[in-house]
Amino acid sequence: MxxxxxxxxxxxxxxxxxxxxxxxxxxxxxxxxxxxxxxxxxxxxxxxxxxxxxxxxxxxxxxxxxxxxxxxxxxxxxxxxxxxxxxxxxxxxxxxxxxxxxxxxxxxxxxxxxxxxxxxxxxxxxxxxxxxxxxxxxxxxxxxxxxxxxxxxxxxxxxxxxxxxxxxxxAPAPVGLGQGPYVEPAVTPSTVRSPVMSSSVSEAATSRFVRIREGDLDLQLHYHDCGQGAETVVMLHGSGPGASGWANFNRNIDPLVNAGYRVVLMDCPGWSKSDPIVCTGSRSELNARALKGLLDALAIDKAHILGNSMGGHSAVAFALAHPSRVGKLVLMGGGTGGPSQSVPMPTEGIKLLQALYREPTIDNLKKMMSVFVFDSSSLTEALFQTRLDNMLARRDHLENFVKSLAANPKQFTDYGPRLSEITAPALIIWGRDDRFVPLDIGLRLLWGLGNAQLHVFNRCGHWAQWEHAEVFNRLVRDFLRD
Structure with a gap:
């Protein structure tokens, strides 16, 4: 024992x-x-x-x-x-x-x-x-x-x-050795972010739960808490069935932890091990409220926020609601709702995603994933089965997503008119071949945000952080450091 x-x-x-x-x-x-x-x-x-x-x-x-x-x-x-x-x-x-x-x-x-x-x-x-x-x-x-x-x-x-x-x-004797005064050990930038430091975090060891009460929200959130550092990076996942912080970002955690950051992955309400919910309003703003509750519970005053797809929408919603609590933004394949000017809506990928929610089968999963990434040959049968198992383990999440769409088909707010209010530095990362959220949405973000830069990957779909992990990780580290 x-x-x-x-x-x-x-x-x-x-x-x-x-x-x-x-x-x-x-x-x-x-x-x-x-x-x-x-x-x-x-x-x-x-x-x-x-x-x-x-x-x-x-x-x-x-x-x-x-x-x-x-x-x-x-x-x-x-x-x-x-x-x-x-x-x-x-x-x-x-x-x-x-x-x-x-x-x-x-x-x-x-x-x-x-x-x-x-x-x-x-x-x-x-x-x-x-x-x-x-x-x-x-x-x-x-x-x-x-x-x-x-x-x-x-x-x-x-x-x-x-x-x-x-x-x-x-501490004073007799409860301690009486060798005070207390002195914190010296910490230098090199010890905080030494490039030679290396650690590997595991999914099980970093798994956490917390109860949040934020506005009308009173629910249990699941999250991962990885590494230690003076600065925190929060990662927000996308809306695919079976998605989670770990599934979205497992190729990106270690490089940031080894660079000296604390990395927190929030499982949004209605996904993974977090509580189920039916969202009848803005999903972006729901997730932003959940994120505020999580940061409050963890006593994190300010964080860099990295969001993929739905996570990008939620990061922008949080930055608009709580600008003083945002360091920098990294947005991939998301950041605002609203129509594409170049592709009919809903896009091919979103149609397949919604079909998978309604009929969660291995065939529908493979159809969606075939357009999710540029090169689907890298997707293994084991990956498909794991994702399907994750989906079917929480049928309540699948059913609630369908109910949410029925109650409000426009789950993600169009923040285009308000993007100029955000002053936080932003790194926008997109796949040229994204068939879920087209590249012109990324251009809208670049045009609207006051302090932004855009990086576009060739031969890349909707999962830039997974498809081009090595270069992606280097881009993010450099952006956060500068």
């Missing part, structure tokens, strides 16, 4: 840090210790960021999902624990806000009260997991389940392990 021991060790580490911060605040309040701002910030970061980005996603992926698959006896407990996981980000923001206020000259007792609320909340969460979840796991999971979890468990985060060690060294 290596995986379970890893999670138990994480509980112990978090409990130790709760105790250490409680002691430190008590000593400051009593006048026996001077405040070390860097130490307090690092402690609060560990207590709020480690659960959100490492511990909770690991529990949800290894324990929650597997228990749900084995029995419904734990549904009530899992719902309660999932709600607590989802609420932890807001609780964490309350603690961090109180810390900022104290370090700006506020009262230590106000910070201590905010910390006590966080500590009570989180100790209660860990206690419920140990007293309610553990018995269910022991009762319903087999030896094969535990072995599979051991195989799937990713190693502890090197970043947070190192942070914990630094905190133990700097």
């Amino acid at each position: 290596h995986a379970f021991q890893l999670l138990a060790d994480e509980h112990q580490s978090l409990a130790a840090m709760l105790h250490a911060m409680h002691f430190t605040l008590k000593e400051i309040a009593a006048g026996r210790l001077s405040a070390d701002a860097a130490l307090l910030r690092a402690m609060a970061h560990y207590l709020t960021a480690y659960p959100q980005h490492c511990h909770h996603p690991r529990e949800e992926r290894l324990l929650f999902e597997r228990l749900r698959a084995r029995t419904d006896a734990g549904d009530a407990v899992l719902a309660e624990l999932q709600a607590a996981h989802d609420a932890s980000a807001e609780h964490g923001r309350t603690l961090l806000t109180a810390l900022d206020a104290y370090l700006a000259g506020g009262d230590i007792h106000t910070l201590s009260a905010a910390f006590d609320q966080w500590a009570d909340f989180y100790r209660g969460l860990m206690l419920r997991e140990e007293q309610q979840l553990l018995p269910l796991l022991r009762a319903h999971l087999s030896a094969d389940d535990w072995a599979a979890m051991d195989a799937e468990a990713d190693p502890p985060s090197a970043e947070f392990t190192a942070l914990f060690s630094r905190l133990v060294a700097a």
